[in-house]
Amino acid sequence: MSKSDLSSFHEALLNAKRILAVCGAGLSASSGIPTFRGAGGMWRKHNALELATPEAFRKDPGLVWQFYSLRRHKALTSSPNAAHYALAELARKRPPPEFLTLTQNVDGLSEAAGHVNCPLSDPLKSIEYLHGSLYHVRCARVWCRYSRFDISDPIVPSLLVPSEGLDGDEASWTSDVELPRCPQCKTGLLRPGVVWFGEELDSQMLKRIQQYIERDPVDLCIVIGTSGTVYPAAGYANLVKAQGGKVAIVDIDCSVRGNADWLFEGDAAKLIPEMLE
Numbered sequence: 001m002s003k004s005d006l007s008s009f010h011e012a013l014l015n016a017k018r019i020l021a022v023c024g025a026g027l028s029a030s031s032g033i034p035t036f037r038g039a040g041g042m043w044r045k046h047n048a049l050e051l052a053t054p055e056a057f058r059k060d061p062g063l064v065w066q067f068y069s070l071r072r073h074k075a076l077t078s079s080p081n082a083a084h085y086a087l088a089e090l091a092r093k094r095p096p097p098e099f100l101t102l103t104q105n106v107d108g109l110s111e112a113a114g115h116v117n118c119p120l121s122d123p124l125k126s127i128e129y130l131h132g133s134l135y136h137v138r139c140a141r142v143w144c145r146y147s148r149f150d151i152s153d154p155i156v157p158s159l160l161v162p163s164e165g166l167d168g169d170e171a172s173w174t175s176d177v178e179l180p181r182c183p184q185c186k187t188g189l190l191r192p193g194v195v196w197f198g199e200e201l202d203s204q205m206l207k208r209i210q211q212y213i214e215r216d217p218v219d220l221c222i223v224i225g226t227s228g229t230v231y232p233a234a235g236y237a238n239l240v241k242a243q244g245g246k247v248a249i250v251d252i253d254c255s256v257r258g259n260a261d262w263l264f265e266g267d268a269a270k271l272i273p274e275m276l277e
């Protein structure tokens with residue numbers, strides 16, 4: 001059986017009682033959302049991964065807010081692709097606890113495709129947002145609990161994304177911009193409600209995922225458009241493999257991908273609908 005044998009994958013999907021999907025930036029790539037490692041992971045001479053840290057925000061909140069204002073603008077003006085819809089469709093056909101999706105993406109495109117958690121099946125989830133959302137903002141002061149859902153674009157006038165976008169010339173952007181402030185404590189800056197490097201993921205969520213994987217063996221793990229370099233997200237497929245479950249990897253470049261039962265090389269937006277039909 002070749003590793004890209006769709007019929008054996010379909011059979012495994014059909015017979016699977018518990019399925020896990022782990023998604024990364026590659027899932028949203030063909031919706032026009034840049035990946036982290038695409039374009040060398042650089043945004044204006046800054047390493048995107050370095051901007052996603054509490055240290056960067058402490059050092060230059062204006063720069064970090066420009067980075068996130070652009071990503072909010074990009075995500076708000078982008079649409080889900082066929083892979084987002086196919087995953088949402090499978091979630092409807094295989095309600096919790098049959099199918100759980102873990103996404104590292106903060107762009108809201110899975111949600112926009114209707115891939116949402118049904119309150120009736122609480123506390124069981126269809127999808128877990130490992131790294132938060134661009135549309136959830138909260139006070140940066142640890143003792144202030146203020147937060148809100150916010151899709152305004154820009155979130156404050158001075159963070160308007162110049163028409164030529166932020167990748168344009170430096171001049172179009174200054175760092176002493178008027179930043180969004182906390183309306184509750186009046187002293188704190190608001191920050192994007194995403195999990196930055198060095199920050200803990202939501203412990204309740206991590207417990208739910210652990211229970212999902214440990215309660216009954218996961219038969220099939222589908223790893224979609226992720227370089228598998230960021231933890232704990234990158235560890236779940238190996239956990240499934242260690243339990244005797246099977247792993248399928250979908251990536252535009254499978255050349256460096258190791259121990260999987262299936263390797264489907266290509267655009268997730270094209271392959272996922274075929275795999276999940």
Ligand SMILES: CC(C)NC(=O)[C@H](Cc1c[nH]c2ccccc12)NC(=O)[C@H](CCCC/N=C(/NCCC(=O)O)S[C@H]1O[C@H](COP(=O)(O)OP(=O)(O)OC[C@H]2O[C@@H](n3cnc4c(N)ncnc43)[C@H](O)[C@@H]2O)[C@@H](O)[C@H]1O)NC(=O)OCc1ccccc1
Nearest residue numbers: 024025026029035036037104198225226227230231252268
């Ligand atoms: C870099 C890495 C080594 N560092 C970590 O993992 C760290 C530290 C760490 C913890 N445990 C470890 C164990 C070992 C080593 C290090 C660690 N983890 C943390 O800090 C986590 C928090 C991590 C979350 C960070 N926040 C993000 N996002 C939100 C913000 C934001 O988005 O701005 S991570 C962010 O980057 C990651 C990017 O990875 P991908 O999504 O995979 O994207 P990438 O561009 O890399 O790859 C895209 C893939 O798609 C493919 N592709 C492209 N186009 C397509 C296409 N069209 N179709 C299909 N595939 C495609 C490409 O080929 C490629 O393979 C995503 O997770 C994304 O969410 N917190 C934590 O563990 O807390 C406790 C703790 C803390 C400290 C020390 C110990 C314990």
